[in-house]
Amino acid sequence: MSRYIIRRLIQAIPVLLGATLLIYAIVFALPGDPIAALMGEKRMDPNLVDIMREQYHLNDPFLVQYWYYLVGLFGGDFGKTFAGVPVTDIMAGKFQVTINLAMTALVMEAVIGVGLGLYAALRHGRAQDSMVLASTLVLISIPTLVTGFVLQLLLGVKVGLFPVAGVTDGWRSYLLPGFVLAGTSIAYLTRLTRTSLVETLRADYIRTAVAKGLPRRRVVGRHALRNALIPLITYLGADLGTLMGGAVITETIFNLPGIGQQLFSSVYLREQSVVVGIVTVLVLIYILANLIVDLLYAVLDPRIRYE
Amino acid sequence: MKKTSTSVLPAGGALGDEPLLAVDDLHVEFVTRQGVVKAVNGVSYSLNPGETLAVLGESGSGKSVTAQAIMGILDMPPARIPRGEVRFRGTDLLRLPEDARSQVRGQRVAMIFQDALSALNPVFTVGSQIGEMFRVHRGASRRDAEKKAVELMDRVRIPGARQRVHDYPHQFSGGMRQRIMIAMSIALDPEVLIADEPTTALDVTVQAQIMELLAELQRESNMGLILITHDLGVVADVADKIAVMYGGRIVENALVHDIYRAPAHPYTKGLLDSIPRVDQKGQELYAIKGMPPNLLAMPSGCAFHPRCPYRQDNCVTEAPPLYEIGPTRSSACHYWREVLDGSHG
Numbered sequence: 001m002s003r004y005i006i007r008r009l010i011q012a013i014p015v016l017l018g019a020t021l022l023i024y025a026i027v028f029a030l031p032g033d034p035i036a037a038l039m040g041e042k043r044m045d046p047n048l049v050d051i052m053r054e055q056y057h058l059n060d061p062f063l064v065q066y067w068y069y070l071v072g073l074f075g076g077d078f079g080k081t082f083a084g085v086p087v088t089d090i091m092a093g094k095f096q097v098t099i100n101l102a103m104t105a106l107v108m109e110a111v112i113g114v115g116l117g118l119y120a121a122l123r124h125g126r127a128q129d130s131m132v133l134a135s136t137l138v139l140i141s142i143p144t145l146v147t148g149f150v151l152q153l154l155l156g157v158k159v160g161l162f163p164v165a166g167v168t169d170g171w172r173s174y175l176l177p178g179f180v181l182a183g184t185s186i187a188y189l190t191r192l193t194r195t196s197l198v199e200t201l202r203a204d205y206i207r208t209a210v211a212k213g214l215p216r217r218r219v220v221g222r223h224a225l226r227n228a229l230i231p232l233i234t235y236l237g238a239d240l241g242t243l244m245g246g247a248v249i250t251e252t253i254f255n256l257p258g259i260g261q262q263l264f265s266s267v268y269l270r271e272q273s274v275v276v277g278i279v280t281v282l283v284l285i286y287i288l289a290n291l292i293v294d295l296l297y298a299v300l301d302p303r304i305r306y307e
Numbered sequence: 308m309k310k311t312s313t314s315v316l317p318a319g320g321a322l323g324d325e326p327l328l329a330v331d332d333l334h335v336e337f338v339t340r341q342g343v344v345k346a347v348n349g350v351s352y353s354l355n356p357g358e359t360l361a362v363l364g365e366s367g368s369g370k371s372v373t374a375q376a377i378m379g380i381l382d383m384p385p386a387r388i389p390r391g392e393v394r395f396r397g398t399d400l401l402r403l404p405e406d407a408r409s410q411v412r413g414q415r416v417a418m419i420f421q422d423a424l425s426a427l428n429p430v431f432t433v434g435s436q437i438g439e440m441f442r443v444h445r446g447a448s449r450r451d452a453e454k455k456a457v458e459l460m461d462r463v464r465i466p467g468a469r470q471r472v473h474d475y476p477h478q479f480s481g482g483m484r485q486r487i488m489i490a491m492s493i494a495l496d497p498e499v500l501i502a503d504e505p506t507t508a509l510d511v512t513v514q515a516q517i518m519e520l521l522a523e524l525q526r527e528s529n530m531g532l533i534l535i536t537h538d539l540g541v542v543a544d545v546a547d548k549i550a551v552m553y554g555g556r557i558v559e560n561a562l563v564h565d566i567y568r569a570p571a572h573p574y575t576k577g578l579l580d581s582i583p584r585v586d587q588k589g590q591e592l593y594a595i596k597g598m599p600p601n602l603l604a605m606p607s608g609c610a611f612h613p614r615c616p617y618r619q620d621n622c623v624t625e626a627p628p629l630y631e632i633g634p635t636r637s638s639a640c641h642y643w644r645e646v647l648d649g650s651h652g
């Protein structure tokens with residue numbers, strides 16, 4: 001098992017390198033000069049510009065610049081912004097906000113999606129089942145932007161049930177944006193849960209469990225559920241990355257100072273080190289989430305063994 | 308501790324005239340998009356303690372559906388039981404409220420299935436699946452249940468039971484998995500065990516071992532055994548009597564040696580003739596020609612008439628009743644005499 005984990009982590013290195021190189025190249029290729037963008041409308045001292053260009057290796061060829069960046073990265077140094085702030089300082093606070101948001105969304109997705117899916121599956125083919133299915137379709141077809149603004153207006157502004165924007169109300173600030181971010185995922189997970197349980201309830205071993213004279217709640221709650229949950233764990237794990245990456249729109253609507261917002265302004269400012277830093281951490285989170293999912297898989301399904 | 312049986316049902320003991328288990332004029336249908344599938348059309352058979360009844364018939368003849376109706380594990384809907392009784396020690400299980408019925412299911416009437424790999428839950432250890440019978444029905448502790456599981460695995464002769472109790476189904480061979488199914492089914496000493504094609508998925512040598520094990524367990528416990536199979540060769544040594552099914556009906560009921568000596572229904576005769584025999588080595592095997600009947604469009608008169616070498620004109624219009632042709636024998640054929648005589652000659 002531990003050898004498997006080490007192998008997976010080693011395999012992650014080329015992925016990480018590839019992803020950073022790609023992002024670095026994209027930001028490099030963007031038109032415009034980063035120093036000029038930093039100064040905005042202000043006129044600047046040409047000497048200062050030269051010093052800055054030297055300091056940030058902006059005069060070196062692309063691959064040399066990337067090399068300097070990598071060397072720093074492996075020493076845990078994500079570099080500095082053009083204004084001299086360490087990138088790690090910027091990321092720490094922003095990632096906290098986005099992680100709070102994504103985790104709120106993930107918990108909502110798991111609770112609501114699995115709950116609704118199980119409810120629909122246990123009433124398979126009846127009116128309640130059709131109603132759940134229809135509402136998931138609605139949820140899937142409305143864009144996040146629309147659900148976001150509508151819910152913000154209704155529940156935030158009109159009813160005043162939730163904070164309208166910002167992160168000043170602690171965990172309550174994350175409830176509404178979390179739900180908006182989770183929206184489509186909730187719908188997909190509901191459908192997946194429903195299908196998974198309905199399929200599982202048709203399995204031969206469920207018939208065996210019934211033939212053993214077990215009470216229905218044990219047949220469903222133990223024999224069926226344990227098997228039906230396996231594909232859902234995979235989905236949830238993979239979705240964590242999607243939720244973190246998809247937080248840009250939600251963060252903008254609800255004015256949450258997370259990495260989505262930061263990424264947006266950093267791309268605008270050609271802050272290579274910040275953009276690549278954020279993406280590197282995102283890729284890392286994605287890789288770790290997938291690794292954890294695979295390990296959970298082996299715990300849930302004894303037929304799977306990792307060597 | 309939970310109660311072993313409810314007051315509704317008599318406990319074991321003398322039965323008088325009533326058999327241990329009696330299926331009486333059972334009908335089962337499935338409501339499907341294509342129409343109502345009449346899978347079981349008036350099946351009757353009975354079983355006494357210590358007796359082995361073989362239920363024989365081609366695939367699709369309604370053997371499993373009958374067994375599932377006895378167990379009460381049919382999904383209703385789509386299934387429904389418009390007529391019939393399943394009497395266990397004189398009580399009709401079909402009229403029993405669910406809580407009383409679940410006291411019978413698995414505890415007093417148990418069942419094993421064809422494919423033990425899919426019939427066992429892949430995510431639980433075999434020990435926990437066997438022990439579950441004691442945990443749920445007897446309120447046993449986890450430790451006691453595991454001890455019982457090891458004892459049962461020993462009893463069905465799984466080598467190294469104490470170590471293997473923590474293994475999962477996929478870690479066993481096909482034969483060993485079927486032994487685990489058997490261990491689970493006999494856990495609470497059922498009075499009736501239904502084995503639905505228990506050896507069909509296995510190698511020939513393993514098949515014989517499983518049949519031997521079932522016969523041995525039955526001798527020890529005096530339970531009644533219903534052995535469902537489509538292979539007449541499998542049951543010759545272990546069965547006491549045979550019920551032959553065709554198109555959801557019983558077409559012949561007989562003691563096993565009577566049927567081997569001389570079948571009284573053309574379908575049974577066809578089945579017997581298609582068993583490979585040592586003295587016919589190399590010859591081409593006989594096979595009943597034609598296809599099993601379509602349950603949505605059953606042939607008129609005798610359902611077997613399109614395939615029957617004994618067919619006469621009235622077979623197409625008159626459905627034969629199940630004629631009592633002896634004290635322990637019946638046949639659903641107008642011309643059973645001719646078939647019997649033909650078999651002798």
Ligand SMILES: Nc1ncnc2c1ncn2[C@@H]1O[C@H](COP(=O)(O)OP(=O)(O)O)[C@@H](O)[C@H]1O
Binds near residue numbers: 344368369
């Ligand atoms: N759930 C179901 N829905 C519709 N038809 C069914 C269902 N289960 C069984 N049947 C039909 O009942 C008939 C008898 O099936 P079965 O008892 O399994 O046959 P076998 O003798 O091979 O065990 C088959 O023709 C099958 O198509």
Ligand code: SF4
Binds near residue numbers: 573611612639640
């Ligand atoms: S009743 Fe007629 S068709 Fe049916 S089995 Fe007998 S001889 Fe054949």
Ligand SMILES: [Mg+2]
Binds near residue numbers: 367370371372503504
């Ligand atoms: Mg069958």
